[in-house]
Amino acid sequence: MTALIHPTALIDPKAELHSSVEVGAYSIIGPNVIIGAQTVVGSHCVIDGYTTIGENNQFYRFCSIGGMPQDKKYAGELTKLVMGDRNMVREYVTINTGTIQDGATTRLGSDNWIMAYVHVAHDCQIGSQVILANGVQMGGHVHIGDWAIVGGLAAVHQFGRIGAHSMTGGQSAVHKDIPPYVMSAGNPCVPVGINSEGLKRRGFSAESISALRDAYKIIYRRGLSLDDAKAEIRARQLSEPTVSEALQPLLEFLDKSERGIIRP
Secondary structure (H helix, E strand, O other): OOOOOOOOOOOEEOOOOOOEEEEEOOOOOOEEEEOOOOOOEOOOOOOOEEEOOOOOOEEEEEEEEEEOOOOOOOOOOOOOEEEOOOHHHEEOOOOEEOHHHHHHEEEEOOOOOOOOOOOOOOEEOOOOEEEEOOEEEOOOEEEEEEEEOOOOOOOOOOOOOEEEOEEEEEOOOOOOOOOOOOOEEEOOOOEEOOOHHHHOOOOOHHHHHHHHHHHHHHHHHOOOOHHHHHHHHHHHHHHHHHHHHHHHHHHHHHHHOOOOEEOO
């Protein structure tokens, strides 16, 4: 070990840590853990399981990463946790490995901001540039798209899906899927508009944002069936190719939704 490992830390000899990794006091790292360059593990953290962590991540004290899934069906199978680069993981965050019922891997992308007391359950698939505020709790198999923001103390039902560029208010109870770009809040969680300010910050054109506002109205304010709403949005794609790219993730999400989408 190098001088970057605190003498009270317990690192299994089989663990693979880049020489630039820092590990704080009393942390424990198991034998099947791989950690990339410049990652910092704070004090009193436990990282175990078959866990692969990329570069430049930061784990604050008391995190529990790579623990076995909280699923009664789990019987000790080899399942994994894979994390990308530059993730900020704050105090008391728990992230579990996957199950063989769903690909066997919990996965997080890069550049995510995961605040204190967040729980990422087995088989969750978290994109990149996601913000999970303090106390967000997820059931298993949850999918969250890139750039989504989930407010503090929100709870997401197992198998739920939250679309890219969406924004969900604090203390929301998410029982249905939240489409991309949609702002939502409440218990039960309901749609309240389009995340237009976030889209502006990410470089979406005024034309694309306008088209997404219209798509929101088609889905939620016209009294149409979901199939009819999707047909109208696809017609907009054909008639205005300049907004087709922005509308496509919305249509793909609606096509794949199994739990149904949130409704007013």
